[in-house]
Amino acid sequence: MAVRIAPSILSADFSRLAEEVEAVERAGADLIHVDVMDGHFVPNITIGPMVVKAIRPHAKKPLDVHLMVSPADPYIEAFCDAGADGVTVHPEAGPHVHRTLQHIRACGKRPGVVLNPGTPIDAIDNLLDLVDLVLIMTVNPGFGGQVFIERQLRKIEAAAERIARAGRVIDLEVDGGITPETARRAVDSGATILVAGTSVFRGGASAYPSNIAALRG
Numbered sequence: 001m002a003v004r005i006a007p008s009i010l011s012a013d014f015s016r017l018a019e020e021v022e023a024v025e026r027a028g029a030d031l032i033h034v035d036v037m038d039g040h041f042v043p044n045i046t047i048g049p050m051v052v053k054a055i056r057p058h059a060k061k062p063l064d065v066h067l068m069v070s071p072a073d074p075y076i077e078a079f080c081d082a083g084a085d086g087v088t089v090h091p092e093a094g095p096h097v098h099r100t101l102q103h104i105r106a107c108g109k110r111p112g113v114v115l116n117p118g119t120p121i122d123a124i125d126n127l128l129d130l131v132d133l134v135l136i137m138t139v140n141p142g143f144g145g146q147v148f149i150e151r152q153l154r155k156i157e158a159a160a161e162r163i164a165r166a167g168r169v170i171d172l173e174v175d176g177g178i179t180p181e182t183a184r185r186a187v188d189s190g191a192t193i194l195v196a197g198t199s200v201f202r203g204g205a206s207a208y209p210s211n212i213a214a215l216r217g
Helices: 014-026 049-058 073-082 097-106 152-166 180-189 205-216
Strands: 004-007 032-037 063-068 086-089 110-115 133-137 171-175 193-196
Touching (some): 004 032, 004 205, 014 032, 014 049, 014 205, 049 063, 049 073, 063 073, 073 086, 073 097, 086 133, 097 110, 110 171, 133 152, 152 171, 152 180, 180 205
Parallel strands (some): 004 193, 063 086, 110 133, 133 171, 171 193
16 A cells, blocks of 8 residues: 655645645645644644634645644544544543543544654553554654654554554554655555655645655655
8 A cells, every 4th residue: 555645734834824735635645734732742832723624625635633732632622623534642641542532533533642752652552442543753743844763663663563463454654854765764664654744845836746756755
């Protein structure tokens, strides 16, 4: 199965966000990745449910919403109602991640769990029956344009092994420092979805098709 590309709108031109979403979809994006940051769980503040609601009519592809907020539970329904297709949360972002994932599923959305570079792989061991996606961060979340952390390749491989044993269809997404070179290494380690911001959005809309094609390898 070919790797899917999820451009992160964190690197888009926010003054033209609807146009940017439409442009990357025309260029071949498979999902639209939405990074939600609260300035507390991570050192940056980005967007809320109103922005997701605003871009929803312009996105024909699934909206892949990554909540980097703590606590996450009070915001689950707001992002689901705004048009998220999947919602991904961190185990550290609430007291009961098991319950949080059940809540996302009850809202009719695809639940996902995300591991920061310092979060051990065994954090997903009791969650794989609840999720449709595992996201491995290959940078510390908060800002775009960071350098890929090489040691996370082992974690991608370990996640792929666990998913294979789980016997369920679970996407393995990788986010952080994705370039054409690191993309290939992530895919070789088991990634099925690549999140990329800077590598997709550099050069303007005319460059988006070639940028996405380069990530596919």
